Amino acid sequence: MTVQPMSAKEVAGKVLNKEHVFLLDVRNENDFNDWKIEGQNFEYLNVPYFELIDGIEPIQDKLPTDKEILVVCAKEGSSLMVAEMISEAGIKASYLKGGMKAWSEHLELVKVGDLNDGGELYQFVRLGKGCLSYMVVSNGEAAIIDATRMTDIFINFAKDIGAVITHVFDTHLHADHISGGRSIAKETGATYWLPPKDAGEVVFDYQTLEDGENVIIGNTTINIHALYSPGHTIGSTSFVVDEKFLLTGDILFIDSIGRPDLAGLAQDWVSDLRETLYKRYRELSEELIVLPAHFMIIEELNDDGSVAEKLGTLFAQNHGLNIDDENEFRKIVTENLPPQPNAYQEIRETNMGKINPDEEKQREMEIGPNRCAVR
Incomplete structure (x- = not known):
């Protein structure tokens, strides 16, 4: 299953259309609590990337299998790696291209x-x-x-x-x-x-x-x-x-x-x-x-x-x-x-x-x- 990048423009469309999105944010807890992508119908899971280095098994039972998962980090790299692990587990996932930096500038x-x-x-x-x-x-x-x-x-x-x-x-x-x-x-x-x-x-x-x-x-x-x-x-x-x-x-x-x-x-x-x-x-x-x-x-x-x-x-x-x-x-x-x-x-x-x-x-x-x- 191929991992697809999602642009800030595409994420903005989901926010404005009030779509349901499951967002996995892999930044640290303080950064997530301070600032995240806001969506009226967004569901959130925050797990720092360093807790998933050895695999997604600790959170796999929390991930939905019936909807696409958007993985987000600060700059892109960590979210891409986590999205790839989710995909390898047979679950559809994408990642925010450019991370929160790109989101901040859109x-x-x-x-x-x-x-x-x-x-x-x-x-x-x-x-x-x-x-x-x-x-x-x-x-x-x-x-x-x-x-x-x-x-x-x-x-x-x-x-x-x-x-x-x-x-x-x-x-x-x-x-x-x-x-x-x-x-x-x-x-x-x-x-x-x-x-x-x-x-x-x-x-x-x-x-x-x-x-x-x-x-x-x-x-x-x-x-x-x-x-x-x-x-x-x-x-x-x-x-x-x-x-x-x-x-x-x-x-x-x-x-x-x-x-x-x-x-x-x-x-x-x-x-x-x-x-x-x-x-x-x-x-x-x-x-x-x-x-x-x-x-x-x-x-x-x-x-x-x-x-x-x-x-x-x-x-x-x-x-x-x-x-x-x-x-x-x-x-x-x-x-x-x-x-x-x-x-x-x-x-x-x-x-x-x-x-x-x-x-x-x-x-x-x-x-x-x-x-x-x-x-």
């Missing part, structure tokens, strides 16, 4: 909606990391918001649809992943925008993104309104696109709200966070479709694979938007924080341009789950 493209003038808005879903990036397209021009470091997918997609990338934005200085915004701007000649209050230590040139700034994409009426919305960082900026979509960065998620501590200033920024969520956002139309820069859990994905919900629905259902007592809000936001992202200080310095790690180092820095939200 992006799924979803069309979120149409704009009033005939343009489109696309969402790039990084399933393994919970990152969400966006492309606004109008009349042959494109703007990218919160790009990941895997820049080829943005540049190639724009070419495929015949659009020229003219503007690249970051809603804030990211601490959980390395931004591809500056690289895309350099390669395409686009203008790179960054909130100046987050850019005090950056060592490169950028266009200042400030409250009330309007940027026209194409020669149409699509304006991107910058809305100063501090709290996750001091410069966090939201966008209202086409009076229809609200890109919230890491301030507001579908099921949670942004954490204020990634620059070590939780007590200082928690008031900003509350003002943004409870005052600034309350002044906006509840019909706006919220498009965050991250998602926390797989259940936040809609049936089409997108992560999006009306602002009014979030006002009603998101617990972080319904804490009336300000002291209770402060306590919840400062005391219910998950561990900080892996290598977040190095990631911030990379996004400031202070350090320039090679590609393999960047992969290592980003390994792990998204941790931008208050639990």
Whole structure:
């Protein structure tokens, strides 16, 4: 029985289609508990590879014989060897090509909606990391918001649809992943925008993104309104696109709200966070479709694979938007924080341009789950 590799793209399809998958993860227990491939109908077995070096007999009675088994490890090698042993036992098995590193870097493209003038808005879903990036397209021009470091997918997609990338934005200085915004701007000649209050230590040139700034994409009426919305960082900026979509960065998620501590200033920024969520956002139309820069859990994905919900629905259902007592809000936001992202200080310095790690180092820095939200 031949062992087949399964690409990250194929695994993503199973996640989005809510397929039943038996996943055997052969990384160590701590790595598995910290971060794994999330699927609503996934069944998991975690057995470290070193326990299976002499064969799969210790776990053979736990392996299903009526469904395909997907074996996963960090880089691929261990999962391939275990999958081969399972196959030799007469059980169908495949392995994740490129391991969790490949899963971390895979992006799924979803069309979120149409704009009033005939343009489109696309969402790039990084399933393994919970990152969400966006492309606004109008009349042959494109703007990218919160790009990941895997820049080829943005540049190639724009070419495929015949659009020229003219503007690249970051809603804030990211601490959980390395931004591809500056690289895309350099390669395409686009203008790179960054909130100046987050850019005090950056060592490169950028266009200042400030409250009330309007940027026209194409020669149409699509304006991107910058809305100063501090709290996750001091410069966090939201966008209202086409009076229809609200890109919230890491301030507001579908099921949670942004954490204020990634620059070590939780007590200082928690008031900003509350003002943004409870005052600034309350002044906006509840019909706006919220498009965050991250998602926390797989259940936040809609049936089409997108992560999006009306602002009014979030006002009603998101617990972080319904804490009336300000002291209770402060306590919840400062005391219910998950561990900080892996290598977040190095990631911030990379996004400031202070350090320039090679590609393999960047992969290592980003390994792990998204941790931008208050639990």
